[in-house]
Amino acid sequence: MATLNQNQHNRELSRANLTGYKGVSRANNLSKPYRANITIGRERRHLGYYRSAEEAAHAYDESARELFGEYARLNFPHENELAARKLLPVCAIDVMKTEAA
16 A cells, blocks of 8 residues: 555646656756756755756656655656556456456
């Protein structure tokens, strides 16, 4: 069971997000216009400036995996991370189909 704090790390993107990636925002830096940040508790940690939103999103993912483990909501989940998220609903549907037959 996840704690409230762990569950916060699994939140979806805000509607105000303009980059399409969790932990990534626009910066005023012309050579590296994207910034990656991660929030730990109430502290926002700056991860760096990047040339593309995708680079910044990968930096966020790397930090999120280290800090939040299985509770991290990632921009680019690995295949095994996707499988773990989808496993429960798929199994539940299969069980319901079997019971109905």
